[in-house]
Amino acid sequence: MNFKIEHSEGAARAGLLETGRGPIHTPAFMPVGTVGTVKAMSPEELKEVGSEIILSNTYHLYLRPGHEIIRNLGGLHKFMHWDGPILTDSGGFQVFSLSSLRKIHEAGVEFRSHLDGSRHFIGPEKAMEIQTLLGSDIAMAFDECTPYPAEYGYAVKSLELTTKWAGQCRAFQFNNLDDRGGGNRQQLFGIVQGSMYKDLRKRGLEELMGIGFDGYAVGGLSVGEPKEEMYEIIGFIAPLMPQDRPRYLMGVGDLRDMLTAVDNGFDMFDCVMPTRNARNGTLFTSEGRISIKRTEYRTDPGPLDPACGCYTCRNYSRAYLRHIFLAREILSMRLNTIHNLYFYIHFMQDMRKAINDGSFRQYKKYWEGILGQGA
Amino acid sequence: MNFKIEHSEGAARAGLLETGRGPIHTPAFMPVGTVGTVKAMSPEELKEVGSEIILSNTYHLYLRPGHEIIRNLGGLHKFMHWDGPILTDSGGFQVFSLSSLRKIHEAGVEFRSHLDGSRHFIGPEKAMEIQTLLGSDIAMAFDECTPYPAEYGYAVKSLELTTKWAGQCRAFQFNNLDDRGGGNRQQLFGIVQGSMYKDLRKRGLEELMGIGFDGYAVGGLSVGEPKEEMYEIIGFIAPLMPQDRPRYLMGVGDLRDMLTAVDNGFDMFDCVMPTRNARNGTLFTSEGRISIKRTEYRTDPGPLDPACGCYTCRNYSRAYLRHIFLAREILSMRLNTIHNLYFYIHFMQDMRKAINDGSFRQYKKYWEGILGQGA
Numbered sequence: 001m002n003f004k005i006e007h008s009e010g011a012a013r014a015g016l017l018e019t020g021r022g023p024i025h026t027p028a029f030m031p032v033g034t035v036g037t038v039k040a041m042s043p044e045e046l047k048e049v050g051s052e053i054i055l056s057n058t059y060h061l062y063l064r065p066g067h068e069i070i071r072n073l074g075g076l077h078k079f080m081h082w083d084g085p086i087l088t089d090s091g092g093f094q095v096f097s098l099s100s101l102r103k104i105h106e107a108g109v110e111f112r113s114h115l116d117g118s119r120h121f122i123g124p125e126k127a128m129e130i131q132t133l134l135g136s137d138i139a140m141a142f143d144e145c146t147p148y149p150a151e152y153g154y155a156v157k158s159l160e161l162t163t164k165w166a167g168q169c170r171a172f173q174f175n176n177l178d179d180r181g182g183g184n185r186q187q188l189f190g191i192v193q194g195s196m197y198k199d200l201r202k203r204g205l206e207e208l209m210g211i212g213f214d215g216y217a218v219g220g221l222s223v224g225e226p227k228e229e230m231y232e233i234i235g236f237i238a239p240l241m242p243q244d245r246p247r248y249l250m251g252v253g254d255l256r257d258m259l260t261a262v263d264n265g266f267d268m269f270d271c272v273m274p275t276r277n278a279r280n281g282t283l284f285t286s287e288g289r290i291s292i293k294r295t296e297y298r299t300d301p302g303p304l305d306p307a308c309g310c311y312t313c314r315n316y317s318r319a320y321l322r323h324i325f326l327a328r329e330i331l332s333m334r335l336n337t338i339h340n341l342y343f344y345i346h347f348m349q350d351m352r353k354a355i356n357d358g359s360f361r362q363y364k365k366y367w368e369g370i371l372g373q374g375a
Numbered sequence: 376m377n378f379k380i381e382h383s384e385g386a387a388r389a390g391l392l393e394t395g396r397g398p399i400h401t402p403a404f405m406p407v408g409t410v411g412t413v414k415a416m417s418p419e420e421l422k423e424v425g426s427e428i429i430l431s432n433t434y435h436l437y438l439r440p441g442h443e444i445i446r447n448l449g450g451l452h453k454f455m456h457w458d459g460p461i462l463t464d465s466g467g468f469q470v471f472s473l474s475s476l477r478k479i480h481e482a483g484v485e486f487r488s489h490l491d492g493s494r495h496f497i498g499p500e501k502a503m504e505i506q507t508l509l510g511s512d513i514a515m516a517f518d519e520c521t522p523y524p525a526e527y528g529y530a531v532k533s534l535e536l537t538t539k540w541a542g543q544c545r546a547f548q549f550n551n552l553d554d555r556g557g558g559n560r561q562q563l564f565g566i567v568q569g570s571m572y573k574d575l576r577k578r579g580l581e582e583l584m585g586i587g588f589d590g591y592a593v594g595g596l597s598v599g600e601p602k603e604e605m606y607e608i609i610g611f612i613a614p615l616m617p618q619d620r621p622r623y624l625m626g627v628g629d630l631r632d633m634l635t636a637v638d639n640g641f642d643m644f645d646c647v648m649p650t651r652n653a654r655n656g657t658l659f660t661s662e663g664r665i666s667i668k669r670t671e672y673r674t675d676p677g678p679l680d681p682a683c684g685c686y687t688c689r690n691y692s693r694a695y696l697r698h699i700f701l702a703r704e705i706l707s708m709r710l711n712t713i714h715n716l717y718f719y720i721h722f723m724q725d726m727r728k729a730i731n732d733g734s735f736r737q738y739k740k741y742w743e744g745i746l747g748q749g750a
Contacts, residue, residue: 035699035704036695039706040705040706042706042709065697069674072674072676073692073695079695081695299448301447301448315456316456317448319440319444319448319454322440327410327439329412330414330705330709331412331414331415331416331417334705
C-alpha cells in the first residue's frame with residue numbers, strides 16, 4: 001500500500017502517501033504548475049516553501065509543447081527541473097472549461113485548441129497515453145466535469161460516460177505499464193462526478209471502487225454552486241470513500257473549504273488561488289487576507305505577516321512590497337507567490353500537526369474565527 | 376584613495392574600487408535596478424551571477440515611493456534587501472528622457488512626472504539631497520544630458536550649466552556630509568558632457584577636474600549618434616581623464632562598445648540591455664546573440680550556452696526555455712535575466728583576467744570576430 005494513515009481525529013486524517021519520487025505528508029496542498037512551471041516560482045523556491053508535490057495540466061502540455069516532445073526530452077520532471085512528485089490532471093476539466101466547439105462522443109471529446117483553434121480529440125486512452133509519456137507520478141482518469149447546474153438526466157449520462165472512461169483508463173494502465181518498475185509505477189486516481197445529486201455521487205463512487213484505483217478524487221465541486229451545496233456533497237461522499245486510499249478534492253483551495261474537507265476526511269487539494277491572488281496583490285496572513293495595495297502600508301516597515309517565516313516576510317517590508325506591486329515589478333509577483341504558497345503549505349502542515357495532537361477541531365474553530373463565517 | 380589600478384595593458388585597466396559596502400573589481404558592469412529592484416531578479420540571484428554593484432534611478436525613486444519614505448525605512452539598501460554597493464544616477468538623464476513639459480532654469484529643471492503628471496523641480500542640491508537620503512554608495516552629480524544632435528551654441532550653454540551644477544553638488548556634499556563616517560562616506564562622481572564636440576568635452580572634463588571628484592563619468596553618448604562618433608569621443612576623452620580615478624561610461628552596454636571603451640581605459644558601465652533583452656527572449660552567448668523563440672529549439676535538449684555556468688544553463692534545456700518564453704511565463708523572464716546578467720558580468724571578469732594576463736588585445740580581437748564588425 002502506498003498510503004498510510006498515521007493519526008486521525010474524528011474523520012480528519014494525517015497520512016503519508018509514498019511515491020517513487022518521495023513522500024507526501026497529508027493533508028497536502030498541491031501548487032498548480034499549469035504549463036510546466038508554477039507561475040513566478042523556481043523549483044528550488046517550491047522546495048523552500050515546503051511543496052512536496054505539484055500539479056501540472058495535461059491539456060496544456062499536450063497542446064504546447066506536446067507530450068511527445070517532453071517525453072523525448074526525458075519526461076516532465078527533467079523538462080521543468082523538478083524532481084519531486086507530480087500529479088497530472090486528466091485534461092477533462094480543461095477541455096470543458098478552456099477549449100471551444102467541443103463535441104462529446106462515447107469515445108472522447110473533440111475540441112479546438114484555445115491557443116490556435118486547431119482540432120484535437122482526447123479520450124481516455126489518449127489522456128492516459130499523454131500522462132504516461134509526461135511521466136507524472138499520479139495520473140488522473142479522464143472524466144467529464146459535469147457543468148453546474150445540470151439536469152438530473154444530463155448528470156446521469158455524464159456520470160455513465162465518466163465511469164466508462166475510468167474503466168478504460170484503468171485498462172490502459174494495466175496494458176501499458178510504464179517502465180519505471182513496480183515501486184515507482186505511476187499511480188492512477190479515479191474521479192467521482194455526479195453533480196449535486198447524492199445518489200449519483202454514491203453510484204459514481206461505487207462504480208469507481210468496483211474498478212479499483214490508487215486514490216479517489218471528487219471533481220465537479222467549487223464550480224459555481226452555493227457553499228452549502230458543496231459542503232453537503234463533501235459531508236455525504238467522504239464517509240463512503242475507501243478509508244485506506246488518499247482522497248483528493250479537486251480544484252478546491254478556499255481556506256474554509258479545505259478546513260471543512262479535511263474535517264470530513266479529505267487529504268489532498270489543488271487550486272490556483274494562492275498563486276493567482278499573489279500576482280493580484282492579495283495575500284494570506286495569520287490575520288486573514290490583505291491587499292498589499294493599501295495606502296496604510298506606504299510607510300510600513302513591518303513584514304507582511306509577523307507570524308510568517310517565509311523568505312518574503314524575513315527580508316522585505318510591507319512598504320517595499322507595496323512599492324514594487326504598484327510599480328508592477330516581476331519581483332512583486334515572485335515575493336507574493338512565495339509568501340502565499342508558504343502560507344498555504346504551512347496551513348496544511350499545521351492541520352496535520354493538529355490532527356497528530358488531537359487538536360484539529362480547535363485549529364478549525366480558531367481559523368473559522370479569523371476567516372469569518374461569510375468568508 | 377578608494378581606487379587602485381592593479382594591472383594595465385595599453386590603456387586598459389584592471390582596477391579595484393573600494394566602497395564601504397565591499398569592493399568592485401573593474402572593468403565592472405552594473406545591472407540596472409530602476410525602481411529598487413533589478414527586473415526579475417532577487418538580490419541573492421544578483422550575488423550568484425556575480426554582481427558587485429547595482430545602479431538605481433534617483434528620478435524614479437524620488438517620484439515613487441519617495442526618497443524620504445526610503446530614508447525613514449532605513450535607506451535604499453535595507454528597503455530593497457541588497458547589502459552590496461549601489462550607485463545612484465543623478466536623475467538628470469531621466470528628467471530629460473521621461474518627464475514631460477520640462478523647463479530648464481539656472482537653478483535646475485521643472486518637469487511633470489511621467490507617472491501622474493504632477494509638477495516637480497530638481498536641481499543640483501535636490502539631486503544630492505535625494506541621493507544622500509537614499510544612502511547610495513556612489514552618487515552622481517546632476518547634469519543636463521545634452522540631446523543629440525545639438526548645435527554648438529546649445530552644447531556650450533548646456534555644458535556650462537552642467538559644470539555649474541557639478542560645483543553645487545560638490546559643495547552640497549562638503550556641507551552635508553552623511554553620517555556614515557569617513558571610510559564609508561558616499562562617493563561623488565562628476566559627469567562630462569559636451570555633445571560630440573571634442574573641445575567642449577575637454578573643457579567640461581577640465582572644469583570637473585578643477586572641482587575634484589571621486590570618479591569621472593562620461594554621459595551623453597549612445598544617445599543616437601553613429602558608432603564612429605561615439606568611438607571618436609571615447610578615444611579622445613579617456614586619455615585626458617585622471618589615471619587614478621574610476622572612469623564610468625554611462626548607459627553603454629553593447630558588448631563591442633564596452634570592449635572599445637575598456638581598451639581606451641574605461642572601468643565602469645551600466646545598461647538595461649542584458650535585462651531588457653532577456654525579457655524579450657534575446658540571449659547573449661559565447662557564440663553571439665540568439666533568440667530563444669527559434670523553431671529549431673523546439674526539441675533541443677542542450678543548454679542555452681554550453682560554455683556558460685549559470686543556473687539557467689546548468690538546469691534547463693533550450694526546448695524548455697523556448698516553451699516557457701512562448702507561454703509568456705514569469706520564470707522565462709527570470710531564467711533569461713539570470714543568464715544574460717551572468718554573461719555580462721563574466722564578460723567583464725574575463726576582460727579583467729585578460730588584462731591581468733596581458734592578453735586583453737587578443738580577447739578583444741576574439742570577441743570582435745564573434746560579434747562581427749557590424750554588430
